[in-house]
Amino acid sequence: MSEGFRIERDSMGEMQVPADALWGAQTQRAVLNFPISNLRFPRSFIKALGLIKKAAAEVNMELGELDERIGQAIVQACDEVIEGQLDRHFVLDIFQTGSGTSTNMNANEVIANRATQLLGGEIGSRLVHPNDHVNMGQSSNDVIPTAMHVAARVAIEQELIPALERLRDALQAKAADFDDVIKSGRTHLMDATPVRLGQEFGGYASQIAHGIKRVREASEDLAELALGGTAVGTGTNQLPEFAQRAIRRIAQYTGVPFREADNHFEAQGAKDAYVYASGALNTVAVSLMKIANDIRWMASGPTSGLAEIQLPAIQPGSSIMPGKVNPVLCEAVMMVAAQVMGNHVTVTIGGQHGNFELNTMMPVMAHNLLEAISITTTVCDAFREKCVAGIVANRQRCQELLERNPAIATALNKVIGYDKAAEIAKEAAATGKSVREVVKARGLLSDEQLDEILNVRDMTEPGIPGR
Structure with a gap:
């Protein structure tokens, strides 16, 4: 054994693994095979994997399939994964095997080695086995799509929708504040019949409200989990009651309802629910692009533009022009919207590669949707706090242009x-x-x-x- 490394084994033979790493031979092979980018699965996905493995271990103990001592060590290791304590051991690139098998084995090996440590054994000794114990009753082919759905639905329900609701409410408040401001309407960027500034902001609030409805509908589709299908959707090598019990625990842990897929062949061979959810995010991005663009147009000036509204001045706008202030939050929203739209293209292409009984582009689909959810959430809050809440109507300017x-x-x-x-x-x-x-x-x-x-x-x- 070379200094700083230990020998781990898998079905293909021996591999040198860093001595202090909790991952094993299969993960190390993937580290060497896929040095493609610095993109990693996000925290939400790793947490979802930990939840799935914990639920599986508890149910396998309950069913008498897993030794209690080993099972409890696995549960404790899973809790550390869920809490983020072992994140540095999840080292694999997003661009890997399309099933995500490498990442499932990364989780299995990390949890097995950590559980082995907790039982007083040596890392790599397989006192707790990554396949036989941690992956019991599972396959990468049902675990990875399950983690995709759990991570996305939890983020949508607990983070994205609340952020969208806050933005909707802020826009609606401005609609009420500006109801008395009459201004020129515009179609084709040309003067049109009068509107009230409040009506425009009410339209923006309605766009977000419709987006919330669409995202909620997509989230409901994500409630169906593939867990229980194992390798190809048949559920082989698994007790029939395992999946239902494990999914009930996942719902309990997250506080978000989940259910077993009605058809496991659909759940594993297709990722239509993921494409639909990404499409809902894409529509929200289109709404945000329109809203942010309108607001920056209305704020253009201060002397040569429309100048119908004034945005909060939050930072200098130029390194050479003194006093210039730009609509930077609007621009940030527009860039996030563009990124989300691009992510949706990747998810759409990924969804087309459900070949027979398994989709083979799941890691990149997971990365793109989870990123879209995350950046949409954070930009909505930033836009609301630093821009929308401080918008002031220039009533005199609106009247002058209208006249x-x-x-x-x-x-x-x-x-x-x-x-x-x-x-x-x-x-x-x-x-x-x-x-x-x-x-x-x-x-x-x-x-x-x-x-x-x-x-x-x-x-x-x-x-x-x-x-």
């Missing part, structure tokens, strides 16, 4: 007809005069009639202006 908006002539359609109203709008735009001024100059309507018909507040509600 010069030729689209106000739309209110004249029922009185003087579309063609004549179009002439008014074009003259107003060409001369810089207001619609009211042009109508008065032509002597088409009295002041009283104009007050009734060109009531911009009325134009922000259903109905015919002036009636």
Whole structure:
């Protein structure tokens, strides 16, 4: 044995493993085979693996399949995995075997060696066996998809949805604050009939509310777990009651409902629920892109843009231009949205590779969806706290722009007809005069009639202006 290493064995023979490493020969082979990136499974996924292995050990003891002394040591080691104490021993690249077998064995070996230590044995002695004991009643092919679902659903329910709800509420509060601010609407980036700033923010709040509904529906699909299918979905080498009991424990540990898959061949051969969840996140990203983009457009200026709202000044915007302040949180949201959309492409392609009884792109699918959930969660909170909560309406600017908006002539359609109203709008735009001024100059309507018909507040509600 070389200094600093020990010899571990697997079905392919001997391997040198770092002396203080809790992983074993199979993990070490994967370390050498896949030196591809620095991307690792996130904490949420490692925790999910620990939960699954703990539930399995407890049920196997309950069913009389696993020695109590060994089982309790496994449970204690699993608790350390769940709490993050052994994270440095989960060393494998995301880009590995498409089933995630290497990572399942990484978990099995770490838990087995740590349990062996807890029993007073030497690392590598296999006093606790990674396959026979830790992986009892399981296969990588049902453990990895189960961990994918558990990690994603828990993160969605406990982190993402609350963050989206907080953002929705902040946008709705601004909708109420800005309900009295009447401004120019815009379509095709061109002036359109008036709207209230509050109506725009209410639309943003509604987008997020619809996103929450979509994500919740996707999360419900993730409640189905593949555990129980073992190698190909048949459940071979496992007692029939094992999966149901283990899944009940996983739900208890997480506080999130889970159930055994209705069809294990679907659960392992396809990852449609994961693609659907990623699609829901993709839709949320599209919403966030629109909201952030609108807000930065409305805040553009301060002298040469729209300047209808003012964003909180949270940092200098330029290394050369003194006093410049940029919509940096909006830009951060947009970059996160772009990343989430890109992640969804990878998840979509991964979902297409469910070949016969097993999907073979699960690690990268797991990484991309869990990253999307995480960065969407954190950017929603940052956007809400550092941008949305501090937005102030520039009421005077909104009024100035609205006064010069030729689209106000739309209110004249029922009185003087579309063609004549179009002439008014074009003259107003060409001369810089207001619609009211042009109508008065032509002597088409009295002041009283104009007050009734060109009531911009009325134009922000259903109905015919002036009636």
